[in-house]
Amino acid sequence: MVGGGQGALIGPVHRMAARLDDRYELVAGAFSSDSGKNLATAADLCLPPERAYADFAEMASREAARADGVEVVAIVTPNHLHHAPAKAFLETRVHVVCDKPLTTRLSEALDLVEAVRRTGLVFALTHAYACYPMIRQARAMVAAGELGEVRVVQVEYPQETFTDLVEELGAAPDRWRRDPARSGAGGCIADIGTHAHHLAEYVTGLELRELCADLSTFVPGGQVDDNNHILLRYEGGARGMLWASKVAPGYRNPLRLRVFGTRAGLSWKQERPDEMTWMPLRGTARTVMRAGPDTGEAAARASRLRVGHPEGLIEAFANIYSEVADIVAARLLGRPTPGPVAFPTVEDGARGMKFIEAALESNGRGGAWVDARLAL
Amino acid sequence: MVGGGQGALIGPVHRMAARLDDRYELVAGAFSSDSGKNLATAADLCLPPERAYADFAEMASREAARADGVEVVAIVTPNHLHHAPAKAFLETRVHVVCDKPLTTRLSEALDLVEAVRRTGLVFALTHAYACYPMIRQARAMVAAGELGEVRVVQVEYPQETFTDLVEELGAAPDRWRRDPARSGAGGCIADIGTHAHHLAEYVTGLELRELCADLSTFVPGGQVDDNNHILLRYEGGARGMLWASKVAPGYRNPLRLRVFGTRAGLSWKQERPDEMTWMPLRGTARTVMRAGPDTGEAAARASRLRVGHPEGLIEAFANIYSEVADIVAARLLGRPTPGPVAFPTVEDGARGMKFIEAALESNGRGGAWVDARLAL
Amino acid sequence: MVGGGQGALIGPVHRMAARLDDRYELVAGAFSSDSGKNLATAADLCLPPERAYADFAEMASREAARADGVEVVAIVTPNHLHHAPAKAFLETRVHVVCDKPLTTRLSEALDLVEAVRRTGLVFALTHAYACYPMIRQARAMVAAGELGEVRVVQVEYPQETFTDLVEELGAAPDRWRRDPARSGAGGCIADIGTHAHHLAEYVTGLELRELCADLSTFVPGGQVDDNNHILLRYEGGARGMLWASKVAPGYRNPLRLRVFGTRAGLSWKQERPDEMTWMPLRGTARTVMRAGPDTGEAAARASRLRVGHPEGLIEAFANIYSEVADIVAARLLGRPTPGPVAFPTVEDGARGMKFIEAALESNGRGGAWVDARLAL
Amino acid sequence: MVGGGQGALIGPVHRMAARLDDRYELVAGAFSSDSGKNLATAADLCLPPERAYADFAEMASREAARADGVEVVAIVTPNHLHHAPAKAFLETRVHVVCDKPLTTRLSEALDLVEAVRRTGLVFALTHAYACYPMIRQARAMVAAGELGEVRVVQVEYPQETFTDLVEELGAAPDRWRRDPARSGAGGCIADIGTHAHHLAEYVTGLELRELCADLSTFVPGGQVDDNNHILLRYEGGARGMLWASKVAPGYRNPLRLRVFGTRAGLSWKQERPDEMTWMPLRGTARTVMRAGPDTGEAAARASRLRVGHPEGLIEAFANIYSEVADIVAARLLGRPTPGPVAFPTVEDGARGMKFIEAALESNGRGGAWVDARLAL
Numbered sequence A, B, C, D: 001m002v003g004g005g006q007g008a009l010i011g012p013v014h015r016m017a018a019r020l021d022d023r024y025e026l027v028a029g030a031f032s033s034d035s036g037k038n039l040a041t042a043a044d045l046c047l048p049p050e051r052a053y054a055d056f057a058e059m060a061s062r063e064a065a066r067a068d069g070v071e072v073v074a075i076v077t078p079n080h081l082h083h084a085p086a087k088a089f090l091e092t093r094v095h096v097v098c099d100k101p102l103t104t105r106l107s108e109a110l111d112l113v114e115a116v117r118r119t120g121l122v123f124a125l126t127h128a129y130a131c132y133p134m135i136r137q138a139r140a141m142v143a144a145g146e147l148g149e150v151r152v153v154q155v156e157y158p159q160e161t162f163t164d165l166v167e168e169l170g171a172a173p174d175r176w177r178r179d180p181a182r183s184g185a186g187g188c189i190a191d192i193g194t195h196a197h198h199l200a201e202y203v204t205g206l207e208l209r210e211l212c213a214d215l216s217t218f219v220p221g222g223q224v225d226d227n228n229h230i231l232l233r234y235e236g237g238a239r240g241m242l243w244a245s246k247v248a249p250g251y252r253n254p255l256r257l258r259v260f261g262t263r264a265g266l267s268w269k270q271e272r273p274d275e276m277t278w279m280p281l282r283g284t285a286r287t288v289m290r291a292g293p294d295t296g297e298a299a300a301r302a303s304r305l306r307v308g309h310p311e312g313l314i315e316a317f318a319n320i321y322s323e324v325a326d327i328v329a330a331r332l333l334g335r336p337t338p339g340p341v342a343f344p345t346v347e348d349g350a351r352g353m354k355f356i357e358a359a360l361e362s363n364g365r366g367g368a369w370v371d372a373r374l375a376l
Helices: A011-020 A035-044 A056-064 A083-091 A106-119 A133-143 A188-204 A297-301 A313-332 A346-364 B011-020 B035-044 B056-065 B083-091 B106-119 B133-143 B188-204 B297-301 B313-332 B346-364 C011-020 C035-044 C056-064 C083-091 C106-119 C133-143 C188-204 C297-301 C313-332 C346-364 D011-020 D035-044 D056-064 D083-091 D106-119 D133-143 D188-204 D297-301 D313-332 D346-364
Strands: A072-075 A095-098 A123-125 A150-158 A208-216 A227-234 A239-245 A256-261 A264-269 A275-280 A285-289 A369-371 B072-075 B095-098 B123-125 B150-158 B208-216 B227-234 B239-245 B256-261 B264-269 B275-280 B285-289 B369-371 C072-075 C095-098 C123-125 C150-158 C208-216 C227-234 C239-245 C256-261 C264-269 C275-280 C285-289 C369-371 D072-075 D095-098 D123-125 D150-158 D208-216 D227-234 D239-245 D256-261 D264-269 D275-280 D285-289 D369-371
Touching: A011 A313, A011 D011, A056 A083, A072 A083, A072 A313, A083 A095, A083 A106, A095 A313, A106 A346, A123 A313, A123 A346, A133 A188, A133 A256, A133 A264, A133 A275, A133 A297, A150 A188, A150 A227, A188 A208, A188 A227, A188 A239, A188 A256, A188 A346, A208 A346, A208 B208, A208 B227, A227 A346, A227 B208, A227 B227, A227 B239, A239 B227, A239 B239, A313 D313, A346 A369, B011 B313, B011 C011, B056 B072, B056 B083, B072 B083, B072 B313, B083 B095, B083 B106, B095 B313, B106 B346, B123 B313, B123 B346, B133 B188, B133 B256, B133 B264, B133 B275, B133 B297, B150 B188, B150 B227, B188 B208, B188 B227, B188 B239, B188 B256, B188 B346, B208 B346, B227 B346, B313 C313, B346 B369, C011 C313, C056 C083, C072 C083, C072 C313, C083 C095, C083 C106, C095 C313, C106 C346, C123 C313, C123 C346, C133 C188, C133 C256, C133 C264, C133 C275, C133 C297, C150 C188, C150 C227, C188 C208, C188 C227, C188 C239, C188 C256, C188 C346, C208 C346, C208 D208, C208 D227, C227 C346, C227 D208, C227 D227, C227 D239, C239 D227, C239 D239, C346 C369, D011 D313, D056 D083, D072 D083, D072 D313, D083 D095, D083 D106, D095 D313, D106 D346, D123 D313, D123 D346, D133 D188, D133 D256, D133 D264, D133 D275, D133 D297, D150 D188, D150 D227, D188 D208, D188 D227, D188 D239, D188 D256, D188 D346, D208 D346, D227 D346, D346 D369
Parallel strands: A072 A095, A095 A123, A150 A239, B072 B095, B095 B123, B150 B239, C072 C095, C095 C123, C150 C239, D072 D095, D095 D123, D150 D239
Antiparallel strands: A150 A256, A208 A227, A208 A369, A227 A239, A256 A264, A264 A275, A275 A285, A285 C285, B150 B256, B208 B227, B208 B369, B227 B239, B256 B264, B264 B275, B275 B285, B285 D285, C150 C256, C208 C227, C208 C369, C227 C239, C256 C264, C264 C275, C275 C285, D150 D256, D208 D227, D208 D369, D227 D239, D256 D264, D264 D275, D275 D285
16 A cells, blocks of 8 residues: 555545455555654554555565565555556556546546556556445446436535635645645545546446536635536537535535436435435436345445445445456456456546546636547 | 416416415406406406406506506416516506516516616516525525625526427427427526526525526427526626526426535525525534524514424415515505515516526527626 | 414414415404404404304304305314314304314214214314325325235324423413313323324224323423323224324424335325325335326325425315315205315214323323224 | 354354454354355355364364464354354353344343353444444433433334245245244344344433333234334333334335434434434434534544445444454453443343343233333
8 A cells, every 4th residue: 555654534444445355455555755654554554564665666666576565556645646656556567546536637647547558457546436336326227228318417526625724724634635736736626526527427428528617716825726617518418517616514525416318317425325316207206225126236246235234435445446356366367357347447537637627727718618528 | 367367387376375365356367368268267266257358458458447456467478478468567557476587588678677667566576486484594594694705506496397398299288488489589597597596696695797508408309498507607706506407307396506605505495495404614404494493584474384384385476475465555555665575576587587698698609608797 | 263363373274274275255253252352353354343253152143144154164272162163053054174183072072973964064174184185195095005905004293392391381372282171181192193193094094993002291290191102903903103292302293104014115294295205015115296297186186286396284274175165065056066075074083082082091091902993 | 253154144244344444353163054155155264174163162162272262253143043152152261242132032141141241251242233323422412411301212123024925935044034943932023123122222321111012923924023013111211112113115224213302302214324313402403424513422433434424334333343352452462441331232132132022921911011121
């Protein structure tokens, strides 16, 4: 693991997710640039000190030299520290699970796409929301044509976290999200706007064609955007709206996706991830439940408990880790790899970076329509 | 009453609303251009045949000639038949309650504003959703500064009604809503987009400054827009999004408004009109109920039943009628009129027409930003 | 109208309900035993003073002597003043709409049953919750066998109103509900327990066979019960639970009924009266909406607005008034009366009194099982 | 681990829970009485075959003989196989985590209480619902007096699973739940009634004094109860109702607890475990969220993710395992053990068995009131 030292927010979630299905053992890390914290974290995790490395570069080279070196690395650092470690491990033939957004610039993202394709390694991006069973269910239903032709996509991801913050306030663990040097030029849009953008593409299977963005920085002294209002036009003619916000008091994390086609609509909220509302045209709305009677194979594969026994975000994260393990194990054993990849990929990450750059460009031009396509 | 003949949808709602508080007696009408239907409707309503007029013009002139002529007229015809009767009755000194949108063109709307101001008569526009007690509560809370400074407005009004319609299908009672000759150039935007636009301005007290509209016509053969995605910029810096749709399967009428300020957010859905969610920043969300402990005077004045005993849309409509009656009665009795007008006015209607025309212009220019201000 | 003087809670609801569908004209009343209040109420309602009577007896006899005397009387007094006026008007051949519970003693209730049967007049009891469209829908679905054989009934009606009250506190408008001299021996059970009991019988079509009641008086100094826990056994083998409470903080009026059969379950809450949750066995729960695609004739007849446009309790009350008017008008015109009576009847009221008396007896015997059948 | 062989339902949940916080290593098991399945399960779990034992007795004795023998055993067998293995491991000084209900007879339960007290070992019973953070929050609020004095407890746990089952139908994994030889004399009451009973006592801190039970067996040919209607009287005067059912179509697992005191009420549903509704008397209901602003220490200790990021049942289960590990580790290290035990104990299990036996006795006597106290 790269990042995830004591006090980190997302590192422990990755570790729990990796443990849940017993497919991984954590054997090495470069947890912090602070060497004391790095060693202390290793000790907490019962790692021998020699496998707590000073930095990712040392870790990549020395693990590559070991017969029992790491097979998969998790990168859980701030955004500006995704590209270099990912590249380093890919070059030493280590599979990568990387936090989102992929990088801080599209050019870096494209560089990673190239490296993944060249090396043939597995690369997963932890848009974990896409790995909830009911999101898999939604995607399968859209793909099977149960909505008919998709016309309208409404996605939103509001939080309150920046509302009353000014620059002076904070050394909070996620203060780096408001610092362009570490988060990239995008603030809210990079942190959660990309989640929303990804989820919409993931479920609908549609690629974004163009967008018109009105990005705001409401918080006094803010250096990055904190509210995103974006109009979306997809390939094939569907239209959408995306709202992401860090200034929505009372909203903790209610990522929500709604998709409407010619035959039905669906609605899903991450705060109640085990449910999806299915709305057939001129019919009666149904509450479809994870592991319930109307869910299919895609959801079942991503599910652990019986209906009515709640699963949560750690389980969604764990699906990424276990799906990566399935492929890695199959290759090691010389078996055919399992079916199509369900977890978010490096290409998804690159499209996310294109989305960020297009939105920033649109906003910079006063809210003009901008091409958001990315040929990969 | 003008319009509202047998088979009409909204006419009976107006009549129930006018009766609820026992402030009106229905004494005359021009219910239908079909004279048989006109007379039959009058008979159903126990009116004498001589007060069932062939058209609004005859009704206006002959009622004006009677000592016991109508004091208030309700206009419940399709959009293209609002301006002329409203004007006619204003000119004969009859107060007007008119269905929305105000007219089919801004110029007609401005003409009515002029007539109302000149005559000094009462004019109410039935954006009835603005007359739910909890909307009054929301408006009062914003006005009192309980949200702090408003930053973000999210309003949506989705329906499924046009989803599978093509022109050939229908003589449905509201087929005129898809016919530009009767609805005006706007389809979805005129019918329900204006409700959403009005509700947002009504609650926030903010005027729209500019907008960027992406209007679609998804239904094959459709002559008017059936989906509206609109970015909003308000005076003072607040930003918003408006989604109105006639192609959202499963959605019956869930008009929803959310407003976020520097101190709190609020959320209201018309399908559960007696509740509002109040979300203080970094606090715990509260379900504020009509006639409950956290509601104030504005809501109380618009409320009839104790907490927990549901009120509905007829009651919201009735608030308009009764508030008009309060003013008319006060004038007749030479008493001071009650406090500030709470019901939607002719000026609100004109701003709605400006909103429609600006959105159509923006869309016609490929989604450009367009000035939406209207000096009145 | 008998009762409903200035300051009364339920009288104005009856009057709005009677007006809504324009089937009644209020022409006379004995609104209050306080003659000043009686006359003032009459004046508020634009009645001539000679038809504001000192008491119900005078009203019954003098109206009977008029050619234009009342045809239907509404009795909206406290419980101990239901029997005598109801009897008096029945004897002068006036149809009756009476508030619930029917009387304060079963013997009085049986006396009214006899009078209604002897006179052949119409008698409606305002268990208004039974007149919501979705309750009609639920009843029709049970009757049609869509639930299969009913096994389990869960009904609850909690409020917070007595929680912190002691006798000294109050001259609140409904203080009489805590006074056995006016409410009868039952407190909570008479006021809202009977609503719950009725609703369960009304929807399931099952009669209660026996019950076991644990009634509490938590409020210090309370003279009547304020919490009811009751086990129910119905004819045919279904079992149920009834919870009614006046000491449930935070609960305003969420009367709720759930019925489970061999094939499906249903759930309805009065706070959201336009919805019902339908739960087929091993299927996906559906939110059935008033005037929506899965509702039938019984609901449609009790419904005024299109789907998604909320109706409330006044409309449910109005259904009783209009259904009574339908029968009275048919008889006056010599036409066949409409189909089976949908509103609650005098027999329902007598069964409610039997329920109260059986529960009080059970509780008095320490929570013994008691026969609750009533042969009518 | 004892039990939890291939195909088992609850065993894998225990294993995930034990892994989540990285406090356990699974080193030995007696997974199945079928030796092939036993070995295959061990292989799946990467255990050496010599630590896959033929039965719990062999495992207890041989692990006791190893220097690296198990320190904690998880017992996840059907009910009739809880007592003997628990006793065997306690006698060899191994701490126990045991599935619920504790045993099939009260006498066995008391025997385990004696053994735990005599040995001083740790014993946890997996009423995992009691280990959700918001249940800990609810318990802390009751204990702190925020509800005032508790008056009313409403608890329910309905499922649909037996609704259409007859004995002939099934070799389903949980068929043993309907076989008195394996589940004990109680069916629904042993399986889920005890969960409800425990949750109510756990949150309120009140002990049950007496009960009156109406147990049904609706399913034709059923050998155990499938619906439980129980009135409850607690020490100190609070009253309650408990509904547990296996014949409630559409209900998957919505365990729900509501508690009402003199100052406030609270409501929690396990299908949305991260939320609790808090209802102050005559105040506005609040949705309290896990890790949100109104949650305290007890909830925080049981919580892993930030507010708005859902946790589920595996996490609740994991709390038991980690809290047991805290105590075991403290003892091993000679440190003071952490504060009061939060997980359910052997005494809770014994009280659960008393509850079952009292309910069966009450029902056998036609629904009489029966003493439910247990002096421990």
